[in-house]
Amino acid sequence: MATQLASSVADETAKPPRPRGGAGPKSAALAVLIFVAIVTTWHVLATSGAVSPLLLAPPGDVLAALGQMIADGSLWPHLSATVQETLFGFVLAVVAALVVGSAFAFSPIVRNAVYPYILISQTFPKVAIAPLIVAIFGYDLAPKVVLAALLAFFPVLTNTIAGLTEVSDDEVNLFRSLRASKWQELRYLRIPNALAFIFPALNSAAVLALIGAIVGEFVASRTGIGYAIQQFTTTGEVAATYATLIVLSVFGLALYGALTILERLVRRNR
Amino acid sequence: MATRTLADGPARATAAPSAITARAVTKTFEGKGKLVHALSDVDLEIEAGQFVSLIGPSGCGKSTLLKMIAGLLTPSTGTVSIDGATVTEPLPQIGVAFQKPTLLRWRNVLDNICLPLDIDGTRNAEGEARAVDLLGLMGLAGFEKHHPKELSGGMEQRVAIARSLITQPSLLLMDEPFGALDEFTREDLNDELLRVWQHEPKTVVFVTHSISEAVFLSDRVVVMSARPGRVHANIPVELPRPRERALRNTPEFYEAIRHVRAVLDDARLGERKGEH
Ligand SMILES: Nc1ncnc2c1ncn2[C@@H]1O[C@H](COP(=O)(O)OP(=O)(O)OP(=O)(O)O)[C@@H](O)[C@H]1O
Numbered sequence: 225m226a227t228q229l230a231s232s233v234a235d236e237t238a239k240p241p242r243p244r245g246g247a248g249p250k251s252a253a254l255a256v257l258i259f260v261a262i263v264t265t266w267h268v269l270a271t272s273g274a275v276s277p278l279l280l281a282p283p284g285d286v287l288a289a290l291g292q293m294i295a296d297g298s299l300w301p302h303l304s305a306t307v308q309e310t311l312f313g314f315v316l317a318v319v320a321a322l323v324v325g326s327a328f329a330f331s332p333i334v335r336n337a338v339y340p341y342i343l344i345s346q347t348f349p350k351v352a353i354a355p356l357i358v359a360i361f362g363y364d365l366a367p368k369v370v371l372a373a374l375l376a377f378f379p380v381l382t383n384t385i386a387g388l389t390e391v392s393d394d395e396v397n398l399f400r401s402l403r404a405s406k407w408q409e410l411r412y413l414r415i416p417n418a419l420a421f422i423f424p425a426l427n428s429a430a431v432l433a434l435i436g437a438i439v440g441e442f443v444a445s446r447t448g449i450g451y452a453i454q455q456f457t458t459t460g461e462v463a464a465t466y467a468t469l470i471v472l473s474v475f476g477l478a479l480y481g482a483l484t485i486l487e488r489l490v491r492r493n494r
Numbered sequence: 495m496a497t498r499t500l501a502d503g504p505a506r507a508t509a510a511p512s513a514i515t516a517r518a519v520t521k522t523f524e525g526k527g528k529l530v531h532a533l534s535d536v537d538l539e540i541e542a543g544q545f546v547s548l549i550g551p552s553g554c555g556k557s558t559l560l561k562m563i564a565g566l567l568t569p570s571t572g573t574v575s576i577d578g579a580t581v582t583e584p585l586p587q588i589g590v591a592f593q594k595p596t597l598l599r600w601r602n603v604l605d606n607i608c609l610p611l612d613i614d615g616t617r618n619a620e621g622e623a624r625a626v627d628l629l630g631l632m633g634l635a636g637f638e639k640h641h642p643k644e645l646s647g648g649m650e651q652r653v654a655i656a657r658s659l660i661t662q663p664s665l666l667l668m669d670e671p672f673g674a675l676d677e678f679t680r681e682d683l684n685d686e687l688l689r690v691w692q693h694e695p696k697t698v699v700f701v702t703h704s705i706s707e708a709v710f711l712s713d714r715v716v717v718m719s720a721r722p723g724r725v726h727a728n729i730p731v732e733l734p735r736p737r738e739r740a741l742r743n744t745p746e747f748y749e750a751i752r753h754v755r756a757v758l759d760d761a762r763l764g765e766r767k768g769e770h
C-alpha cells in the first residue's frame with residue numbers, strides 16, 4: 225500500500241513553525257546570541273589549546289582562508305563541479321521519480337509487484353556502491369550525477385505514489401458525484417493533493433543529491449568540494465577545510481531557499 | 495441583502511424535479527471477513543418536488559441509502575430508480591452535500607464552491623456571482639478568499655452546501671448538512687434552504703438527527719429503524735406552506751414533533767426488543 229511507502233506524511237503543517245508577531249524580535253535576538261555563543265566557544269576551544277590545532281582552526285583563520293579562496297578564485301572550479309553534479313543528479317532523480325511514481329500510482333498490479341524491490345532499495349545503503357559506480361562510469365561528472373540521482377530518487381518516488389493515491393473515499397465520491405472524468409479527477413484532486421507530499425520530499429532529495437555528489441567526489445575525483453575537503457585534510461590545512469565546509473552549508477541553504485520559492489510559485493497556481 | 499438577490503433573481507431553466515423509487519433494497523458490506531447488513535428490504539417512494547427527511551438512529555443506513563440514490567453505491571439486491579430509470583451512476587441533475595464537508599484544502603472558499611462549475615466547464619463571472627450570493631445566503635459573506643483550514647466545522651459545512659447548490663440541481667441530496675451548527679444558525683439556514691427550494695423547485699432528500707428540523711422542512715418524514723436498517727414509518731407533515739419562522743411557535747408544530755418523536759422512540763424500542 226502507498227501508506228507504507230510514504231516516507232514522510234506531508235501537509236501544510238509539516239514545515240517547522242515560523243515565529244510570528246511579537247515573538248519575532250525576541251527570537252532574532254536569541255538567534256544572534258546563540259551565534260555569538262557558538263563562535264566564542266569555537267574561538268576559545270581553538271586558541272586555548274583545549275583542542276589540537278590539527279583538528280580545529282579559530283574562526284578568524286577560517287574566515288581568512290575563505291576570503292583567500294574567493295579572492296584567488298581557487299574555490300570556483302570546485303564549487304561549480306559540485307553544484308553541477310548535485311543539480312543534474314537532483315533533476316534527473318525528480319523527473320524519473322515523477323514519471324515512475326505516476327505509472328505506479330495508476331497501476332496497482334505493477335505497484336504491488338515492484339513494491340518489495342522498492343523497499344529493498346530504500347533500506348539499502350546506496351553509498352556502499354559508490355566505488356562500483358565510479359568503476360562503471362569513470363572519474364568525471366557521470367558517476368557523481370548517478371550517485372546523486374540514486375540517493376535523491378526514492379523519497380520523491382514514494383511521496384509521488386502516496387500523494388497521487390492517498391485521497392479519501394469522500395473526495396473520490398465528491399468527484400464521482402460531479403461526474404468528473406479521470407483526467408479531471410487527476411487535475412483537480414490528485415495532482416494538487418500530491419504537491420503537498422512532493423515538496424517536502426524535494427527538500428530531502430536536494431540534501432541527498434548533495435550527499436551523493438560529495439561521496440562520489442570522495443571516492444575518486446579531480447575537482448569538487450568533496451575533493452577539496454579531502455585534499456585540505458590530508459595536507460593539514462585545517463582552516464581551509466572548515467572554510468570549504470562553510471561553503472557547502474551555504475550551498476545547501478541556497479538549495480532549500482530555491483525550493484521554497486518554487487513551492488510558493490507552484491502552490492499559488494494550482 | 496445577498497439573500498434577496500439570489501431568491502428574487504431569474505430562475506434558471508433547470509430540469510424538472512425527479513421522482514425516486516427504491517424497491518426491496520438491501521445493502522450488505524463486507525469488511526474484514528465480517529458481513530454488515532446495513533439495509534434490509536427498504537421500499538421508498540419520493541414524488542417529484544417533495545422535500546423528504548430521513549431520520550433514525552446512528553448507523554441505521556441513512557447515508558448508505560442516500561449514496562445509493564446518488565449513484566455512488568449499488569444495492570446488494572433490489573433497485574433504486576430515478577424517474578423510472580435504474581440508477582447505475584451519478585446523474586447530472588444531482589447535487590450532494592456529504593456528511594463530511596470534503597472541501598479541497600488547497601482551494602479557497604470561492605473556488606471550492608465553483609468546483610462543480612470548473613468540472614462542467616461552465617465557470618464564468620455569472621457563476622462566480624452566484625457563488626458569492628450563495629455564500630451570503632449561508633451567512634458567510636466576505637469569506638470568499640479564506641481557505642478551509644481557517645474555517646470552523648460549521649462554516650465548512652455551509653460552504654459544502656453552497657457548493658451543492660451552485661449547479662441548481664433538481665435533485666438535492668443532503669446528509670446532516672447542518673449537523674455542526676448551533677440551534678439558531680441552523681434555524682436561519684433552514685429558512686434559507688426552504689426559500690431556495692421554493693424558488694428553484696427540486697426534490698430534496700435530507701438526512702438529519704433533529705426532529706424539529708425534519709418537521710419544519712419536510713413534506714414527509716421517513717423514520718428508519720436500525721440493524722438492519724429498514725423503513726419503520728412514513729409520516730406526512732401537513733403543516734401549511736410557505737413555512738415561516740413563526741410556525742415554530744405554533745401548537746401544530748409541537749404536535750407534529752411530538753408525533754415523530756413517539757414513532758422514532760417506537761423504532762428504537764423495536765430494535766432493542768429485537769436483540770433479545
Ligand atoms: N463502506 C463501508 N464498509 C463497511 N461498512 C459500512 C460502510 N459504510 C457503512 N457501513 C456500515 O453500514 C451501517 C450504516 O452506515 P451509515 O453510514 O449508512 O449509517 P447512518 O445511518 O448514516 O449513521 P449516522 O447517523 O451515524 O451517520 C453502519 O453499521 C456502518 O458501519
Ligand SMILES: [Mg+2]
Pocket residue numbers: 556557558593669
Ligand atoms: Mg450518516
